[in-house]
Amino acid sequence: MNDIVKQLTALGQDINILYIEDNKGLRESIVGLLSKIFPHLLYAENGEIGLDFYYKHTPDIVLTDIKMPGLSGLDLSKKIKQDNNDVRIIFLSAFDDKEYLHEAIDIGAFKYLSKPTKVPLLITTLHEAVLSINKERNKRIFENQLTDIFNYQNNLLMMLNGTEPIVVNRQFLDFFGVKTLNEFVDIHKGVGELLLEHQGFLYPTAESGWFEIALENPGKLFHTKVHNHHKEARHLIMKLRVIPEKQNLVILSFDDITDLNLMMIFDGNATKHDQKLHDCTAVRKLLHVVKENASEVKLHNFYRGLTIVNNAVLVSMDDQKVVLKTSHSQLKAIKLAKNIIISSELFPFSVLCNAANSIDFDQQTVTFSEMHFVQESANQRANIRLEPDPERHSVTLFQNEIKFFGNIRILDISICSVKIEMDALPASLSVGEISKIVIVLETDKQPLNLTLSGTVYRIDNFYRSFHVVFLFELSSTYHDKLLDYIAKRQMELIREFKIL
Numbered sequence: 001m002n003d004i005v006k007q008l009t010a011l012g013q014d015i016n017i018l019y020i021e022d023n024k025g026l027r028e029s030i031v032g033l034l035s036k037i038f039p040h041l042l043y044a045e046n047g048e049i050g051l052d053f054y055y056k057h058t059p060d061i062v063l064t065d066i067k068m069p070g071l072s073g074l075d076l077s078k079k080i081k082q083d084n085n086d087v088r089i090i091f092l093s094a095f096d097d098k099e100y101l102h103e104a105i106d107i108g109a110f111k112y113l114s115k116p117t118k119v120p121l122l123i124t125t126l127h128e129a130v131l132s133i134n135k136e137r138n139k140r141i142f143e144n145q146l147t148d149i150f151n152y153q154n155n156l157l158m159m160l161n162g163t164e165p166i167v168v169n170r171q172f173l174d175f176f177g178v179k180t181l182n183e184f185v186d187i188h189k190g191v192g193e194l195l196l197e198h199q200g201f202l203y204p205t206a207e208s209g210w211f212e213i214a215l216e217n218p219g220k221l222f223h224t225k226v227h228n229h230h231k232e233a234r235h236l237i238m239k240l241r242v243i244p245e246k247q248n249l250v251i252l253s254f255d256d257i258t259d260l261n262l263m264m265i266f267d268g269n270a271t272k273h274d275q276k277l278h279d280c281t282a283v284r285k286l287l288h289v290v291k292e293n294a295s296e297v298k299l300h301n302f303y304r305g306l307t308i309v310n311n312a313v314l315v316s317m318d319d320q321k322v323v324l325k326t327s328h329s330q331l332k333a334i335k336l337a338k339n340i341i342i343s344s345e346l347f348p349f350s351v352l353c354n355a356a357n358s359i360d361f362d363q364q365t366v367t368f369s370e371m372h373f374v375q376e377s378a379n380q381r382a383n384i385r386l387e388p389d390p391e392r393h394s395v396t397l398f399q400n401e402i403k404f405f406g407n408i409r410i411l412d413i414s415i416c417s418v419k420i421e422m423d424a425l426p427a428s429l430s431v432g433e434i435s436k437i438v439i440v441l442e443t444d445k446q447p448l449n450l451t452l453s454g455t456v457y458r459i460d461n462f463y464r465s466f467h468v469v470f471l472f473e474l475s476s477t478y479h480d481k482l483l484d485y486i487a488k489r490q491m492e493l494i495r496e497f498k499i500l
Contacts, residue, residue, distance in 0.1 A: 081108055110132075178229075239293055457469045
């Protein structure tokens, strides 16, 4: 009991309490007790004075007798509850009458105590009342803070019941130049009509609805184009969150990234967006949006053509560096590789990082700084391209039926292409030319011999070598044999990577 009294004394310092009792002796006794606990104590000798004190001081707790001359405790409480239903009312009554008890319950009494009331029971009841008041106050503070966050953060927020908007924040209203949600609803038929058509963006089509797509992918980041109240097209990142255990209730958030000027990248006009592809600042800002939305990215690395892919989360970032946390196997792949490819549902293209600044295996983090978009990246390969065993393959090139005698080896091979490295380039070899290529790939059984007619697709000139990519078509028989070789080679590389 002493502990409860100490806690009640500490919690009761900012609690206003009103005690009403017509019995002078009992009133003075209880006042003597309560005044030691509550510094803000009011007391009255009847209901009329008590009600006047209530309107003047708005106490948090009213402790009142039920049967009093004039205004009874029950009638007093009805008037108080009409004014403020949150007031905790504790009834004290010498009458063990069920009618009084039932009426007190109907009024919304916090407790009903019989007189004479034992001090420990009174103290315990007051302790429970004060705890409930503090809990309610903390809840209101929390809700007020949430309201402030909801209304004054930078992104636009909207709560929907199905597709019907029911709550929006201040930023949302300002964006559309309206004062209330009702005004917004009067102007716009629905959220779907806000989403404008743009390549690579989310908008309603004849084939699919925007809401169904977003609902099937909660938490996914979607690019959207929306007109503000100035009729300016703005680039917004939209995310849908489902409210747990609340059927049909969802929250849409919109981040405005128009200043990044990224809409042109989605247009497919290379002359417009070539410079933007190499804009490291745009990549950083998009990564910041990813971090703010607690989304993940994927890291892609290649070990002799074998794809190593794992999720990663943004730990921190500033103007100088970005720190990602990922799996141990991905860090190992990064250490072996010359670059890192980052992909995200938010990125219009993959992001290439030429080199990692540092790798921390203990913290499972990688740090890098230089990065830019790349339109074509290895993670978008249509076919698996693997490096054959360098000791167990040979390749011979014939140009115009003349054998090339320089050093030549296969860098990677797929079911429709082969990239070879040469120390010199035949004079007549150019993009679009057709060459004869003879490839021997050794296996545990008999070698796979391929004689191909390859069309030069690309030639890359390096300091001491040339990389040439040939495209080819295989008959169904050799297609299946090469596919089988690639599958077995893939398993060899997986085992090799694991033991590194």
